[in-house]
Amino acid sequence: MRSLVNACLLLSCLSLPAIGNDYFDNVLSIIKPPHSHTAIFATNLVTGDIIFEQNPDTLLLPASTMKLLTAVAATSSLGSGFRFSTRVYSRFPIKDGVIAGDVYISFSGDPTLKGKDLRSLLKQLTEQGLYRIEGSLYLIGQANEQLQAPGWVWDDLGICYAAPVSNFVLNRNCVHGKLSPKLASSQSELSVAGYVPINITNTAVFDKTGVEKFCQLDLQRLAGNHFSLSGCYPGSQAIKLAIAITDPGLFMQESIRQILKSSKIQLKGQILIKHQLPTQTHLIAAHESAPLSDLLGTMLIKSDNLIADSLLKQLGTKIYQRPGNFSNGSRALKKILSGEGIMLTHAKIVDGSGLSRYNLLSARQLSQVLNLIYTDPRFSQLMDSLPIAGVSGTLKYKASFNKPPLFKHVIAKTGSMQGVDNLAGFISSENQDDTLFVILENGQSSLQKKQQQAPFSALFLHYLMDNTLAQESQSGSALTPSSPAN
Template sequence: MIICLPNTVSAAEQLIRPAVVQPQIPSSPLDNINQQPAALYLDNMLQLLKPIHSQLGITVWDMTSQKTVFQYNNQSLMQPASVQKLLTALAATKQLGKQFSYQTQLTTLADQPLDKTQINNGVYSGDIYIEFSGDPTLTFQDLHQLLGSLSTLGITKLTGNIMLASEQDSQLQAPGWVWDDLGICYAAPISPFIINKNCVYGRLSTNGYNKVAKITMMGNRPIDITNDAYFVSPTIDNPVVKPAVTLPVANALPAYLTESVPQCQLTLSRFDNNRYHLSGCHVGAKSLPLAIAISDPQIYAQHTIAKQLESLGISYNHPITTIKMNKQPKFMAQRQVIASHQSDALPQLLETMLLESDNLIADSLLKKLGEVYYQTPSDFARSGQALKTILYSIGIDLSTANIADGSGLSRYNLLTPEHVLSVLTVIYQQPEYRFLLDLLPESGVSGTLRYKRYFNKSPLKHHVFAKTGSMLGIANLAGRVNVSNGHNYLFVLFENGLSPQIKKQQKAPFSAVFLQTMMDVPR
């Protein structure tokens, strides 16, 4: 087996071969863990391999003996990134149940179910309600099919009100989301009104260097985008940075400051009513895909429904409005369902969330579990508290943690490796939650580990099943690993403070290096 050593080790250390199973390096004390062979081995290897510049937090638990075998900074609070989704998955399963699904319904108020006898020459005079539930998987086609049921009844004109109804609160982003991520689809707003992930797609293509580029948006979506961005040649005649004075050789500028490469970036500015402006420049001539997050989901839903009614040949007299869902008994007694759309059940939603690291599903589920727990619309703060309380009820104490969202996008999230390990052990030990381990990405096979460097080839391929957590400065991994000694291990590897420059220079990610050493851990 080849152990890929990071560039932070010395040249002499790079000569060590995997045949040296027990390096002759003094081991450091391990808190609360006996000095067993596995712990000594992993501690010795960590002293050899740990990076210089970033901060680590590690804990390893033997699934066979059901004991912790290794800890390193396991009580340090760190940013979890998308490893946070493990907490969301467990809490959602506990609170919502495996049968949970989102419902989007088309309703009206009437004494009896709506049928063609209540339509006069294509005109229906009653009010129409489109009840949104925050379904993060609702598509244009799903919505079109719902509205199409009006055409099936023979309706060509609506003279009553058309109202978009929901129960959820209006907080669209969690505290701690990075502001310049908000126009990108992986940080789409969390709203009761979600259509096609609240994301629109397009492409930016060149008309030639230093000319205004062309934007093509897909699907004729109700947004307005202007553009003065342009493409530039990948090479220029002069260095980007010129020293103001002649420097001695010893103080010469590093190569990354003097490379002859244009310095360019694109900037997306967001305005009200889902208006955008793209500016700046991009190096090269290859067209770029665009994925732009909707700024105002409510207005977007109103405009989308207006366009879909028009395409169905249905006119209406009044503007489309939004209201809070009425749950009063008198209202509910008269409520008649015209058509309904149901999302996949919770296990399928969680599978997508964990495999693809879907932020929208994670944060929609967090808000939903808060709403169900409190029986009232819930914002991120209350939903985070609900998550803590739900997990405490099954033996997980998060009193020292900070929960800002369900996806891990927020920089305010703080967890220890021990917090995450407690989640994994509950999932493993309690049969009703064990299915969650089967939903994790498999190295070299599925999800975010399918193409991940060093995980998509031997010796890690097929042996690691884990949730990734990646953001600027963060490279985390948590799940289980199968090793050659016949045991399976749950593990949590947190690495924070990883600069882009160091990450680019690494021969292999630290998580891959450490897990490769685990493949030979002694019994």
């Protein structure tokens, strides 16, 4: 079967008449993965006609196509000018270079906050003449935070794409390191920047000769941002590590302690965490993130989980006027989208990123979100933030999307995790009408994925473009027939 699919891709076989579902039924009989659950929905955006649908109402794991919902809901509710803010307050004015009391830094969960931003905040204070704080420095964050959504895979939690979502976010709550083999030994050496306030015990080894049958690294997450790295890694080349912290509050405390040491401000008291800003304080410095439009651009093009779930919590805060979490944020997202006409009655929404294995959406529901993006001017900027096949984001290097006919013509959000390979977006070509599509594939065989020459979504889109072009050519709606030869 695989050789037949390859031949079809190279020779554009399956020259079947363009007769709607019969054409695609024949196509799917050849290209549909035998072990996967699939759902497809495709619409001509000019005529409004459904080109093809199969299992459009079957609920499947959306993975990162969930971010389309988050982007629309955030734009609708928060507004394109929304920014995360980190603010410094005090009860006392700066007098003779001193604040005669406590200072408070209020964190809002800015997923883009970096160490340089905190240094910039302190610089704002020194520019006002501050050089000493007589009291303590309180970090204001949410009490009893829900750092991960239900349904996040436990063994993903030590990896940075599943970093904890908190009011306290610094450097993406992620620590980068490098694991290198030692010379003339199977032992390894772990290097992490000395200023990063975490502790990692390393007993990992390198299997340089490939003698170990079962060789894999194991990262144990311990309390207090302590980790234990063990097991083995096959090969002899150094590898990069990206480790998600476990305690964001402690990480922020220790990081600010180090930043203060290199600043011109002396702190007499301690650095403590508090869950509510006292009354009768006044603002003395502030840092703001980029506006929502920029955050959504990064979220969609890079499939950024931390931005998505930080925005989800903001939706919970905005709609229900209480500290945001995954529960009220998901409910808020569903309420906002229902108000926009998206039918989510049977959908299951647990987070904003799509990391949770509890999320469930149908191809039809995703198509409604895409249609809103395409038709409503409020959301049109989201189109510019979607990856373009072979050009940008998560579609830049995806197999079969970096060459014709898909190259540059597919604009879509990917959604991938183990066993899941989804795609939802648009076909835009000068030679045919704009087309909306959703292709969901769940239960993907890892062996089949390894052996396949092209993803199922790429194969289907190839034939979708061929068939649509043929129909429009026959009807004369898109292509002008060539003149007869003289």
